[in-house]
Amino acid sequence: MKNVKLLPVLFIVLLTFNACDKDDDDSKTQTKAELIADKNWVLTAYTSKENNDPVVDEFVYYDACEKDDVLRFSKNGTYEVNEGATKCNSADPQVSENGTWSITDDTLALTEAGSSLTNNAKINELSKSKLVISATQTYQNETYVETYTFLVK
Template identity: 35%
Template sequence: MKSRKILRLLVLPLATLIITGSSCNKDDDEPAKTKTELLTSGAWKMSAHTVNPAQDLDGDGQSDDSDVFATYDACDKDDLTSFSTNGSGIISEGATKCDPSDPASYPFTWQWSNNETVLSLLGEDFTLIELTSSTLKVSFSYSDAGSTYTETLTFTH
């Protein structure tokens, strides 16, 4: 009898905690954001740009370079890309411009295709690899001199 009372005293508060803890999960109350909402949630800054297979990006005669982003000038690394829900967008020069006579920003249009798995802009179709609230990762492929190359671009907020 005594053991039942102790068991009840332990189980009741534990069950209450489990029930109230699981019903107050904030994530359950918020609907998942659409791809357009994620894409248009703020300015994106490129954090990586790679190519596969590797190429001779540094001019040393060896096709052993895959980090395209490492070849960017500092004035290009701070550029920001913003998407609007109406299908327009802007690439901003960021804090530093490579050429003072260049415009501060460049407009573009964009659209989804293939069930929102392809992002089309600037005359190129980018395959969507990842899109979260903090990461946009896309790729595109092309052929040159009998080889097919895939470039992957990663942007973050």
Template identity: 35%
Template sequence: MKINFALSAFLGIALFASCEKKDDPAAANRTELISEKQWILTAVTVDPALPLNGTLVTNWYAQMDECDKDDIAIFRKNGVYEFNEGASKCDPNAPQTAQTTWSFNSTETVVTVGSSSFTLVELTKDKIIDTRVHTINGINYTFTETWGIKPS
């Protein structure tokens, strides 16, 4: 019952609710914080623990294929979201890049990528933490993703 996080990442690189107050003039614009950077997953947890092959798993990142861990997400200022397979591709026939649209909701606490939406927990110049809920066999599992800037 493995969830394909490459597809999940493509459909929704989840995002963000900043700890900074929106009306704080020193707070960076959220579009500026998220845009034009190469984001990669650095951690994924699940709560409650998800049964996988007879074991309860909370560290979903450890279950992911290495070829999914180098995928890159880019949020363009013009509302285009770009997904890049990175250096290693799980499916050699998959395109290297794919694009769709992205946008914030009116309060900039939810990001929609294509047809998927994700709640922003934190957004800084070099870190994104988001949550999304997947219902599996009638149980709601909250996945928390942490994204960082791709190292040069």
């Protein structure tokens, strides 16, 4: 008789744990803005492509002092580019660029402080540790695509 009464109690306990597990999974889902904010992003790849030409690796031309620069997006909608541990010119300010950012759908918009021009980039990939964006421009019937890959430092 005790076994029969114990079975409904076990069933309720199992349902409760399953409901808690589902809640935990839902809380792990983050928006793009939450995934990008308050992390130090370092550029690890940069390529360009013009029309149907082959992709060109532009990152190989970067100096070591440029490869350690840090891009940081704050939750309050501002961003900054920090020169990192090594500066190319010791007289340069530690923060080389700052401004505001926002995300709408799959578009990352950056507006540098003091500028009215907003640069838009398509978010190709975004995870907790990787960001891949691309910017496409057309000029005199030529299409240029630049792709940037950042990893969390």
